[in-house]
Amino acid sequence: MILAEHVSYSYGGGGQSVSDLSFRIGKGEFAAILGENGAGKTTTVKLIDGLLKPTEGRMTVNGLDTAKTKVSERARQVGFLFQNPDRQICRNTVRDEIAFGLRAVWGKKEKDRIDERVGELLDLFTFTGDEEPFSLSRGQRQQVALASTLAVKPAVLILDEPTTGLDYRECTRIMEFIRTLNEKEGTTVVMVCHDMEVVLDYARRALVMAGGRLLADGPVREIFRDEVLMERASLLPPQIIRIGGRLGGTFAEADDAETLASLVADEAERRRGA
Amino acid sequence: MTDLFQYVPGNSPLHRMNPVTKIVLTVSVCAAAFLTDNLLVLLFLLVFDFMIGITAGAARKAFSVFRGLFRVSVFLFILQTLFVRRGNRLFWIVTDEGLLTAAAVVLRLLVVCLPLTLVLTVTRVSDIAGALVQVLRVPYPYAFTLTTAIRFIPQFMEEMSGIMEAQTARGVEFDTRNPIKKLGMLLPLCAPLLISSVRRTGATATAAEVRGFYLRTWESGCRKYGFGPVDLAAALICAALIAGAVLIP
Numbered sequence: 001m002i003l004a005e006h007v008s009y010s011y012g013g014g015g016q017s018v019s020d021l022s023f024r025i026g027k028g029e030f031a032a033i034l035g036e037n038g039a040g041k042t043t044t045v046k047l048i049d050g051l052l053k054p055t056e057g058r059m060t061v062n063g064l065d066t067a068k069t070k071v072s073e074r075a076r077q078v079g080f081l082f083q084n085p086d087r088q089i090c091r092n093t094v095r096d097e098i099a100f101g102l103r104a105v106w107g108k109k110e111k112d113r114i115d116e117r118v119g120e121l122l123d124l125f126t127f128t129g130d131e132e133p134f135s136l137s138r139g140q141r142q143q144v145a146l147a148s149t150l151a152v153k154p155a156v157l158i159l160d161e162p163t164t165g166l167d168y169r170e171c172t173r174i175m176e177f178i179r180t181l182n183e184k185e186g187t188t189v190v191m192v193c194h195d196m197e198v199v200l201d202y203a204r205r206a207l208v209m210a211g212g213r214l215l216a217d218g219p220v221r222e223i224f225r226d227e228v229l230m231e232r233a234s235l236l237p238p239q240i241i242r243i244g245g246r247l248g249g250t251f252a253e254a255d256d257a258e259t260l261a262s263l264v265a266d267e268a269e270r271r272r273g274a
Numbered sequence: 275m276t277d278l279f280q281y282v283p284g285n286s287p288l289h290r291m292n293p294v295t296k297i298v299l300t301v302s303v304c305a306a307a308f309l310t311d312n313l314l315v316l317l318f319l320l321v322f323d324f325m326i327g328i329t330a331g332a333a334r335k336a337f338s339v340f341r342g343l344f345r346v347s348v349f350l351f352i353l354q355t356l357f358v359r360r361g362n363r364l365f366w367i368v369t370d371e372g373l374l375t376a377a378a379v380v381l382r383l384l385v386v387c388l389p390l391t392l393v394l395t396v397t398r399v400s401d402i403a404g405a406l407v408q409v410l411r412v413p414y415p416y417a418f419t420l421t422t423a424i425r426f427i428p429q430f431m432e433e434m435s436g437i438m439e440a441q442t443a444r445g446v447e448f449d450t451r452n453p454i455k456k457l458g459m460l461l462p463l464c465a466p467l468l469i470s471s472v473r474r475t476g477a478t479a480t481a482a483e484v485r486g487f488y489l490r491t492w493e494s495g496c497r498k499y500g501f502g503p504v505d506l507a508a509a510l511i512c513a514a515l516i517a518g519a520v521l522i523p
Contacts, residue, residue, distance in 0.1 A: 051439055075445030086470055087433075087440040090462040100462070101444040134469050148444065 007057035032203035040212040079154035083161040085145035095129035139170025159191040293405035302512035306519035307385040316381035323388040
């Protein structure tokens, strides 16, 4: 579905470049791109979306070369949720905001179809439609931006630090929407995220980047358990993974607090019995 | 484009010059450009601008400003040529005076725009504010307003580019060749830009207040802005430029 073949990109002004990226993300995958600031994560997702064109190599989404595909065509395939929803929101009501992207992609003539889709999304996100987006809370604005992004039913959803600035409840609500979308509708999700707990909870695959290069690519838990890799990428694995790693043995397999607590209780019971 | 107003560190005479002298030099170049209609004087002023750029080690930036103004200059030249009806007709509706006026307008535009950019290239915005307050006794809130406006230009440009990127990702075709269609697409972007600007202004005001904004006077700055030989030389150049523009017919 997403295929990067030796993709390189360099900014003229000296921004962080990426070089020789090669990976394949299949349909329905939930992948997280990890790395410290300046590792090239945002550049990579912009290359996937076609906002940046590779200076070398080829990036294809659903077989379409992002360097050659028209903006409107690409927007049908790929949705992009930005870190800052205020850059995305530009209409006076939530209803208009959701319809804005649909009008750009489907065309204004499809009024009935647009109204129907807007109605579906308003119900899903529990908005009345008449709210003023800029008067909403940060979390609600992020939901409006997500609703607008999902309006065209993109096959690929890119999330660039979607939980930044959100409290726990807002973060969970947004991420649960995305999980449902990924699991029930088979939407491919590529997420850039600095919150390793969120990555552990939601992503199944991780691509680790440093200095514009891809260091590793694999299942999230395996990646987090590789201490040398984490050190190289200047990343700190989630606490539960670190505690499990310190305890060793079967405890290292635990990836949530409940499992670890239950394993510890079992071990304590076993020792008491012995 | 966003680095157009960014300070480039250096140790050239222009870097060492008092910020107030640099402003006076800029104003003198602009005044000389408006005081003369002589094309040769305007050409000299343009060369003088480039010399300043080369001396400051910002020749590339001077040329990039020149390139950036090229389209506007061509448009202005055509407009002036078509609308000035005085003088002898050369061909079609173009007159000799129309051509001369158009050339003068374009040269004046280039002469005026270059030093304004160059001053910001060789002076920190904070130094401009400091010198205005300390040397010219401009009240700090006014100096702050001026420098904040300058400082926000690249930030607004970056914000606009981010907003356009976000809208492009939603399928808005900014790459269309139709200028009217493009204008129609740009208008909705005014809302997010305005909102983000107001939010940024609010945040800046709060940050300034918690750092004692209203306590600052002309004596508060830790850096002293003195005048040296290079400033005297600049003052003489300023006088020569103005005199040349007035006296050369």
